[in-house]
Amino acid sequence: MRGLVAHFRELDALCEAIEDLRKERFDKVTVYTPTPRHEIEHAVAAPRSGVRRYTLIGALCGATFGYWVAIWTSEYWPLVLGGKAFGSWIPYTIIAFEMMVLVGALSTVAGMFINSRIPRLVATVGYHPRFSGSDYGIWVEDAPERLSAAEALLRRHGASEVHGEQ
Amino acid sequence: MATTVEPQGPARPNIPAAGLQLPAVRDYEQVDREIGATLNPTKAWFGGLALAILGLLVGVTAFTYQLHEGLGVAGYEPPVMWAVYIITFVFWIGIGHAGTLISAILYLFRAGFRTTIYRLSEAMTVFAVMTAGLFPILHTGRPWKAFWLLPYPNWRLLWPNFKSPLVWDVFAISTYLTVSVTFLYMGLIPDIAALRDKEKNPVRRQILAVLSMGWRNSEREWRHFSRMYLFLAAFSTPLVLSVHSVVSFDFAMALVPGWHTTIFAPYFVAGAIFSGFAMVWTIAIPLRKWFKLEHYITLNHLDASAKVVLLTSLIVGSAYLIEFFIAWYGGVPAEQDYFWNRVFGQWWWAAWIMLTCNMILPLSLFSQQLRRNTTWLFILSLFINLGMWFERFVIVVPSLSHEFEPWQWAAYTPTWVDLGILLGSFGWFFMWFLLFIKQFPVVAISEVKEIVPPRMRSAGAGGGHH
Numbered sequence: 001m002r003g004l005v006a007h008f009r010e011l012d013a014l015c016e017a018i019e020d021l022r023k024e025r026f027d028k029v030t031v032y033t034p035t036p037r038h039e040i041e042h043a044v045a046a047p048r049s050g051v052r053r054y055t056l057i058g059a060l061c062g063a064t065f066g067y068w069v070a071i072w073t074s075e076y077w078p079l080v081l082g083g084k085a086f087g088s089w090i091p092y093t094i095i096a097f098e099m100m101v102l103v104g105a106l107s108t109v110a111g112m113f114i115n116s117r118i119p120r121l122v123a124t125v126g127y128h129p130r131f132s133g134s135d136y137g138i139w140v141e142d143a144p145e146r147l148s149a150a151e152a153l154l155r156r157h158g159a160s161e162v163h164g165e166q
Numbered sequence: 167m168a169t170t171v172e173p174q175g176p177a178r179p180n181i182p183a184a185g186l187q188l189p190a191v192r193d194y195e196q197v198d199r200e201i202g203a204t205l206n207p208t209k210a211w212f213g214g215l216a217l218a219i220l221g222l223l224v225g226v227t228a229f230t231y232q233l234h235e236g237l238g239v240a241g242y243e244p245p246v247m248w249a250v251y252i253i254t255f256v257f258w259i260g261i262g263h264a265g266t267l268i269s270a271i272l273y274l275f276r277a278g279f280r281t282t283i284y285r286l287s288e289a290m291t292v293f294a295v296m297t298a299g300l301f302p303i304l305h306t307g308r309p310w311k312a313f314w315l316l317p318y319p320n321w322r323l324l325w326p327n328f329k330s331p332l333v334w335d336v337f338a339i340s341t342y343l344t345v346s347v348t349f350l351y352m353g354l355i356p357d358i359a360a361l362r363d364k365e366k367n368p369v370r371r372q373i374l375a376v377l378s379m380g381w382r383n384s385e386r387e388w389r390h391f392s393r394m395y396l397f398l399a400a401f402s403t404p405l406v407l408s409v410h411s412v413v414s415f416d417f418a419m420a421l422v423p424g425w426h427t428t429i430f431a432p433y434f435v436a437g438a439i440f441s442g443f444a445m446v447w448t449i450a451i452p453l454r455k456w457f458k459l460e461h462y463i464t465l466n467h468l469d470a471s472a473k474v475v476l477l478t479s480l481i482v483g484s485a486y487l488i489e490f491f492i493a494w495y496g497g498v499p500a501e502q503d504y505f506w507n508r509v510f511g512q513w514w515w516a517a518w519i520m521l522t523c524n525m526i527l528p529l530s531l532f533s534q535q536l537r538r539n540t541t542w543l544f545i546l547s548l549f550i551n552l553g554m555w556f557e558r559f560v561i562v563v564p565s566l567s568h569e570f571e572p573w574q575w576a577a578y579t580p581t582w583v584d585l586g587i588l589l590g591s592f593g594w595f596f597m598w599f600l601l602f603i604k605q606f607p608v609v610a611i612s613e614v615k616e617i618v619p620p621r622m623r624s625a626g627a628g629g630g631h632h
Contacts, residue, residue: 012623031384049392116387132382133194133198
């Protein structure tokens with residue numbers, strides 16, 4: 001047996017089970033929830049999301065590209081107007097701004113995909129369709145001899161259903 | 167035993183204000199059941215779709231005729247070389263703005279009333295921008311050359327002029343469309359996963375599995391998703407302000423009476439939000455009745471949105487008055503003559519439709535009784551849609567027909583071709599919208615669950631109503 005899937009109906013029971021699993025040093029624990037909840041985030045004590053780095057880098061690259069493409073093409077194909085500068089940064093700020101938003105937004109999405117490990121086109125072991133409906137879930141992966149202790153812990157905390165998966 | 171867990175607010179920062187809770191929604195199962203039921207097609211839906219496709223076909227016919235004959239058949243004659251197409255372009259871009267306001271700006275401001283209407287508003291944004299984007303292309307005369315506006319290395323060795331508002335438009339609108347589609351689709355992923363998990367039909371289940379990208383509701387996914395959603399909202403907020411500002415620059419950069427004014431950017435943005443909210447009402451009020459979603463899109467939500475409409479109406483009304491004041495105070499005869507002609511001359515009827523629908527009728531929203539009367543809100547939304555189309559008419563046509571030289575002054579009459587294409591644009595918009603609402607939940611399942619109190623084991627933890 002590779003691990004255990006536990007279904008929970010109540011949020012507080014789930015959070016208490018997560019905290020106890022951490023105390024008992026079960027490291028490979030995945031929590032499922034139909035909607036994001038701060039209570040679960042605190043119980044899991046997960047690190048901050050790294051998506052913001054993708055956002056910053058993408059936005060800077062986009063803005064740079066926006067200025068560059070406008071200035072470079074103005075120099076390459078000059079529109080001669082009464083001694084005015086070919087490259088004019090004030091109107092080009094509009095292009096740079098739009099490119100900053102576009103590349104920044106798309107790289108934010110890429111950051112979410114990379115950090116969340118999606119797209120995932122194969123079925124996940126330990127997931128149950130009810131976890132997108134009304135149930136909370138915990139998937140615990142560990143050596144078979146430790147799983148019986150995990151099962152007892154999960155049942156003690158009020159799991160409505162616990163079963164093993166290969 | 168671990169310590170007792172106290173319930174906290176939703177993880178995403180859209181904590182509803184008092185009075186914006188959903189008391190008639192008791193648990194997650196009810197949310198799944200009731201919102202899932204909106205996906206079943208009905209006879210009214212098929213009827214609406216047929217009507218929308220019919221309208222689209224009228225537009226396609228008119229466009230085909232115009233392609234063959236040239237832009238002259240659309241009523242364009244010097245000096246009025248911009249008319250229904252540009253008016254309708256600005257109209258649809260404006261409609262799109264409320265969607266982004268609701269989904270992004272109100273999200274950042276933690277306005278709870280957005281939760282149940284943001285999905286349909288976001289879908290409205292995407293389809294409105296898709297509609298708007300067609301109009302500059304229809305207006306180019308040779309639409310098959312429209313791609314020349316994009317900067318790419320080509321055999322002509324030519325690049326677009328980045329100082330031109332038309333090129334700014336290309337960048338602003340294509341960015342807006344891409345970011346709006348991304349925002350809509352990302353928000354849909356958890357809901358598509360919920361549909362996938364309930365789907366019995368294996369083919370449809372497989373399609374939903376691909377569309378949901380293997381989303382499985384893990385805490386890790388939600389953590390990164392929430393952060394991504396926040397950043398997308400933060401990007402969309404200045405984007406939405408920039409897009410209509412850029413659209414207003416199409417006019418404000420020109421030395422034409424009535425156009426060359428610095429007030430245009432904020433005036434256009436306020437007008438866009440005003441008209442967009444009206445379109446949200448036009449769509450949401452019948453939908454909540456047909457789909458029996460009155461306990462999701464409640465009177466409290468409509469009341470709150472009516473206050474936004476009232477505020478933006480007052481801003482737009484002030485802008486109208488400031489325009490008149492500046493024309494008088496500026497002392498430029500061409501400008502003064504133009505504004506007189508706009509309100510008391512050749513175009514008085516259009517200007518008074520605009521003033522009545524956008525300035526006078528929305529004042530009724532000072533009454534709370536009317537803010538909570540869905541029949542009045544629906545009727546008012548139709549008037550505002552009409553008034554905002556005429557606002558753009560008043561900006562475009564009277565200016566071009568009444569410039570500096572009296573010998574240039576002329577009239578303008580639309581023909582069946584541009585009116586047919588206008589009708590076709592409504593058909594195009596509603597066709598996409600109707601197709602959308604039967605494939606995807608029109609109210610966001612996962613976000614509604616955030617405001618439903620979670621089930622708790624210990625009564626002292628103050629859990630839900632289970």
